[in-house]
Amino acid sequence: MILNVIVDDQTYPVEVPDYVLSEGEEFFAKMDHDMDQGWQMSREWVDKPNATMRCQIAADRMLTALENENQHMAVMMAGYILLRMPGVRSVRVGTAGDLFETEFLAGPQS
Numbered sequence: 001m002i003l004n005v006i007v008d009d010q011t012y013p014v015e016v017p018d019y020v021l022s023e024g025e026e027f028f029a030k031m032d033h034d035m036d037q038g039w040q041m042s043r044e045w046v047d048k049p050n051a052t053m054r055c056q057i058a059a060d061r062m063l064t065a066l067e068n069e070n071q072h073m074a075v076m077m078a079g080y081i082l083l084r085m086p087g088v089r090s091v092r093v094g095t096a097g098d099l100f101e102t103e104f105l106a107g108p109q110s
Contacts, residue, residue, distance in 0.1 A: 003078040004090040005062065011090075012066060014078040021079055028080050031058070041099045055081045055091075056102040063093045 001021065005012045035054050038047045046053060062077035064070075081088060087106045094101025 001082055003082055003088070005059075005066065005074075005078070006090060006092040007063065007066075008095060014062070014066075014074050016075055016079045016082055020075060021083060024076065024079050024083075027076060028083060031080060042097060051084055052104070053099075055085050055088075055104060056099045058084075059091045059093050059102045060099050062091075063095075 001016050001018070002013045003016060005014055032054065035049050035057060038045060039049050039053070039057055040046075041049070041053060041057065049057065058077045058080045062074050062081075065073035065077060081091060081104070085104055088104045089107035090105040092103045092105065094103075
């Protein structure tokens with residue numbers, strides 16, 4: 001499955017192999033456990049991030065991974081988003097430092 005990551009006016013397709021989606025739940029559950037403790041989102045501390053906020057956090061981590069050419073982490077973050085937000089096919093990542101600007105777009109499955 002592919003998650004299209006839109007950064008400014010560029011689109012980066014991140015291909016997530018099926019095995020990441022089927023076998024990555026332990027990793028994704030650890031991410032959820034970490035976020036259960038609360039998370040700093042931009043300038044705001046969020047005690048209990050909801051599903052959308054959790055995916056915004058993952059998208060931010062994915063952007064960092066892409067910038068650092070860490071393809072493995074980018075794929076894992078894309079897998080998290082695809083599993084936690086069924087139907088999402090693209091993410092427009094905010095680059096102004098505000099995680100709340102990140103938005104998710106539905107589309108046909110690839």
